[in-house]
Amino acid sequence: QVQLQESGPGLVEPSQTLSLTCTVSGGSISSDTYYWSWIRQPAGKGLEWIGRFYTSGSTNYNPSLKSRVTISVDTSKNQFSLKLSSVTAADTAVYYCARTYNTWGQGTLVTVSS
Amino acid sequence: DIVMTQTPLSSPVTLGQPASISCRSSQSLVHSDGNTYLSWLHQRPGQPPRLLIFRISNRFSGVPDRFSGSGAGTDFTLKISRVEAEDVGVYYCMQSTQFPYTFGQGTKLEIK
Numbered sequence: 001q002v003q004l005q006e007s008g009p010g011l012v013e014p015s016q017t018l019s020l021t022c023t024v025s026g027g028s029i030s031s032d033t034y035y036w037s038w039i040r041q042p043a044g045k046g047l048e049w050i051g052r053f054y055t056s057g058s059t060n061y062n063p064s065l066k067s068r069v070t071i072s073v074d075t076s077k078n079q080f081s082l083k084l085s086s087v088t089a090a091d092t093a094v095y096y097c098a099r100t101y102n103t104w105g106q107g108t109l110v111t112v113s114s
Numbered sequence: 115d116i117v118m119t120q121t122p123l124s125s126p127v128t129l130g131q132p133a134s135i136s137c138r139s140s141q142s143l144v145h146s147d148g149n150t151y152l153s154w155l156h157q158r159p160g161q162p163p164r165l166l167i168f169r170i171s172n173r174f175s176g177v178p179d180r181f182s183g184s185g186a187g188t189d190f191t192l193k194i195s196r197v198e199a200e201d202v203g204v205y206y207c208m209q210s211t212q213f214p215y216t217f218g219q220g221t222k223l224e225i226k
Binding site: 046047048049052060061062063064096098101102104105106107 | 153155161162163164165168174175206208210213214215216217218219220
């Protein structure tokens with residue numbers, strides 16, 4: 001059974017870059033036609049789609065974040081990553097990685113504060 | 115962006131009774147491939163969302179058959195035939211027909 005686990009700093013200073021990694025276990029990130037996504041959720045609020053990486057190689061981002069977001073994959077480590085630049089307090093949220101929305105990580109809280 | 119509007123935002127339900135949540139999209143969710151990519155997810159407090167229904171009416175693996183989805187075009191419904199205690203939490207509809215993918219505001223299901 002595939003499992004996903006997010007990791008990365010829980011505190012990021014304003015204007016810096018948020019970097020998170022999602023480690024996939026129980027299956028290969030490149031062996032199947034799934035897409036691998038990042039979604040975030042501010043405390044007490046709803047879900048916001050950040051973007052996705054498709055195993056065919058294509059990547060799609062939310063235009064509201066597009067200029068600041070990069071999703072990349074490291075097949076050798078069975079991981080995919082999120083980088084969000086120039087963060088502000090508005091980027092404080094629980095960040096989830098997911099595989100085709102049927103498998104989710106537990107989420108990791110990232111707080112943007114000095 | 116496609117706006118997803120859920121009603122109600124809060125739903126107090128008696129155990130054993132049915133519940134229904136509506137989701138309306140600002141434009142048709144029919145994809146050029148003919149499929150309609152409307153999903154329903156359930157989130158318990160402190161937990162990640164869990165997929166219940168995909169492509170309008172397909173129950174994901176392990177989802178009890180008391181959950182059912184229906185609808186077409188821009189109007190969709192999630193029904194729970196008999197609410198159980200474990201069903202509390204927030205339900206979200208999500209469209210993955212058009213980028214950016216978007217979610218409804220969420221409907222909080224609670225027990226009376």
